[in-house]
Amino acid sequence: MRKPQIDYTAVFRALPGMVALLTPDLVYADANDDFLRLAGRTLEQLLGRYIFDVFPENPNDPAAAGMRETRASMLRVVATGERDTMALLRYDIEDPQRPGVWREHYWSPVNAPVLGSDGRVALVVHRVEEVTELFHARGGPNGDSRARVLEAELYTRARELQQVNERLRQAHAREREVALALQAAMLPAPGPTGPHEAAVRYRPAVGALNVCGDWYDLVDLPGDNLAVAVGDVVGHGLAAAGVMGQLRSALSAACRVADGPAQAVEALGLYARFVDGAEATTVVTTFIDWDSHTITYSCAGHPPPALVRLDGTVVFLDQATDPPLVARPEHLPRPQARTPFAEGDTLVLYTDGLIERRDEDIDTGLGRLADSLTHHRHAAPETLADVLLAELLPSTGNTDDTALIVLRL
Template sequence: MAGPGIDYRAIFEASPSATLVLDPAFVILDANPAYQQLVGRTREDLVGRYVFDAFPQDDASELADLQASLRRVVENRAQDVAGFVRHDIEEPDRQGVFAERYWSPVNAPVLDSGGRVSLVVHRLEEITDLVRAGAPDVDHRHRRMQLELYARSRELQQVNERLREANARERAVALALQEAMLPAPQPLAHHEATVRYRPAVNTLNVCGDWYDVTRLPGGEYAVAVGDVVGHGLAAAGVMGQLRSALSAAIRVVDGPAAALDALDLYARSVEGALSTTAVQTVVDPDRRRITYSSAGHPPPALTDPGGEVRFLDGATDPPLGAAPDHSPRPQATTAYRDGSTLVLYTDGLVERRGEDIDRGLRRLADRLAKYHVLDPEELADRLLGLGLAADDTAVVVVRL
């Protein structure tokens, strides 16, 4: 554990805080002198033993609370504070006489280069004077307040644990619903299309993004992406309604703007749908042109066979339902050359907190210029690497 110029072993040995080092299975790897003195055991008594075998608990609830705290550290890779615990320690000058001692355990992870928990630091803060009844040097009202705070802290930890479990269940259900509502794109007669969806990591900020690739009756095909405000099951439900509505509208109306007009009217009647962004394109392979319209969404990117990138930003309007009154949306058309690449995406690919979106668009343009010759599957994977894991991301790549 030594680093340049710092003897971490010496720091560990000299620390006044009673500290154990555990492996991820909670076997004791080391104990500093402060810990040995506090509990009245030598390093040889402790090292190599399962921490709960070294200190068996009379109170099952205390044992369960400490076990849960250590598990949370390993699962969440974050510091956790357990409720206070009691260990009766034999008094050094009175053999067979044990004194009540109470500690507040603080547990923290040590991560390896891959982000996995390699060690757990278990530190004890003694609170015996706060717990022991009748201590003459402790104000009774202050002691009661401290005990109440410890009890509330323990209750809050249990509530947080239940919330984490509930959130994990909701996330799993929402992702399953998302997967069911985002099938593979339909095969295209003239072109090749691929899609990617990456949920956000370690967060409920998932399930608001969608994509759709649809063949139209006249030989054209429609490509769309959208992003619902919100997350979890509620966003997944709204996403499913809007995706289906836009997919139906583009089949029966004349062009992307009319489809987004219909979706705007529909969104005003769906709870949670306002301020959704979406972009709809229609590709005409015979005329080699793309018609598009955007409702507040980042612009599609069109890369020609030589690697020149331009963003289709000539027909952008506010998000769905954002304008006080409904009005017709704009629409634009652009030509393309055989071998060009059309990319639609959600904001998770280009937006970063505290950064102007233009920088994200430049990163995307640079990546497209560099890798545009790759097949759509490989290109989609390269593009997905641009985004951050803090937000879910959808990407559609079409080789024209």
Template sequence: MSDAVIDYAGVFAALPGMVALLTPDLIYVDANEDFMRMSGRTREQLVGRYLFDVFPDNPGDPAASGVRNLAASLRRVVETGERDAMALQRYDVESVERPGEWAERYWSPVNAPVLGPDGRVVLLVHRVEEVTELMRARGGPSGSGSRVLEAELYTRARELQEVNERLRKAHAREREVALALQEAMLPAPAPIGRHRAAVRYRPAVGALNVCGDWYDLVVLPGGDRVGVAVGDVVGHGLVAAGVMGQLRSALSAASRVVRGPAQALDVLDLYARSVEGAENCTAVETWIDWEGRSVAYSSAGHPPPALLHADGRVEFLDRATDPPLGARLSHAARPQAEAAFTEGATLVLYTDGLVERRGEDIDAGLRRLAETLERHRDADPETLADALLLDMLPLGGATDDTALIVVGL
């Protein structure tokens, strides 16, 4: 059986239960046998047609909301790339043989995305369970109890869907505000002297996952030097975005007056102890000295920067790592280390959204990062930044924010 070619078209046609495939524009691409049989439509009446031309609302029911509810669910799937389960729906269906005659029907739909190579939704799987007979049977043989039960279940389902819709809108508003706040507080990419740098920021997928990842680039006084940092705030939403802004600003200011990255993190650690929500946040600070051909660095519990040498070798800067900000009971000086580089090297700083996966050790993510860097070692910073996001992030998008800085050395 392992060598047999599976007829997936045949499998789809034989799937138990009603399943249809739609384009993101809600045009039918295919439907299995159960879908056609239970909906009373042939393949010719479905494929190539717009969903709501085939199944419009019952014009005789002023309270009909099937089209609105189903359209909202499918739109969420297209926008988020995530599955959406709907509350029980009453959605009447017009008879093909007797136009103008509508049958009262109840459905329990689930909509799921099919993602393309670029992570975008290319198809929608519309799976429907027809529960009309179950709704009627639960009320007993007389039928009168069934009508009461139907009305009660339908009312509760509609109430639940309305509550869910309000919650979705509230979370969407918070996400929009948090993203705007993050964008306003993060520095716009700008030239760092004569050197090349690329910056990327990718918010997490899903309305509830706006986090507090941040980055900073600052031209340091005295010589051809630049400070580059990234950090990650614990938590989500507006609170995390606010803490992120405070920590980034504090580190940016400290970097201009201290003698090295370890001292900059010392200052940030003291400051974080006075900021509610900044406990256990992580950060890494690097100072690039082009005249001395070295990178000084210090890390507060953050994934190590990657130094891609000109010969393709990848060195993780992990010799000066301490606990996250504010994690110690008492303040202590942080360690600092240096790494040498030659012309043509590249420095990459990132947050954990780039390398961490649920259920996977971070070492696996670091190995993936090293392999990707080696594969694209001849790329310029802009091209390399795009390649890293394409190769490292899941097709459906990461569940954590990702900040990325690539500096050509």
């Protein structure tokens, strides 16, 4: 059966309902026939023009907010790459045949992104349902007054709900800024690691609250050895940032006095039982002994570190895996395992945001990480860290934050 030849331009023109395409600068790129008919404009009057130059706010209505709300919705789409459904709004339009005469309109708009090959928003789809007739009189010149009152009340409640949602969004945005500042203060750049290059990265998630559960740490040990750890607190926002700071500090102290990573993680687990919000935290800790060229590690529910050998072989350190912190009602010793390394190998620790996707098995993400590490194994740690984030994280941003450490052994 031959694939039908579809004229998508003709389909766009014939789409039922008002649909327009705008650039990220909110300039009209196209509009379908229903949009032109119901808006009372020609395509020539729209193309290449800023949307609010064509449809300004009604200057005779000081309470008008349709332009501000529509612009805010479209800019959110451009910034986030996500669809934005607006509450019902009133947006008066000047009669093109009678300048200075404004016609009352009620719209139910949805704005959606069209992504380009680079993953950025290339166009904004602006779809509008014209519901003005619902607010016009019924059954005669004066209409059904009771229905009109009910409709007006519904419209008022919808506007109030939209205003509440906007205030919540602004509050979440402020919390995100504070949480990111706190995160930056608690995750400084690594100190000197002798002749061994190290790179660390933290990439916050897309969204107002999905930030601040992940951490990394590098701790000097006796004998010029090194402990490297990453962890992930369940939860987001300021509460998760506070828990993260407590657990990071506790593990750093435990590593300095413990005989090995298992004992350090065991001590952290005991401490976590007395920290609200620490339940189900995952963490992996590695102790690196430069003299014996060995890595001793212990993992509490966390994705396994990756050891990249000079020949490109990738070994996942998964022989000492245990449940997350506070996941068991009783306290039990943690396991640990040891593996050798050669000078020039690379150790990579990361949180699940780097590899996990909701629509695929975790082994797929681990395989993607292994392929990238093999291909770029000769890159310096700073370069490799940037490459991993660029290749493995979605171009539109991830829904979970990501911490990453790359250490050249």
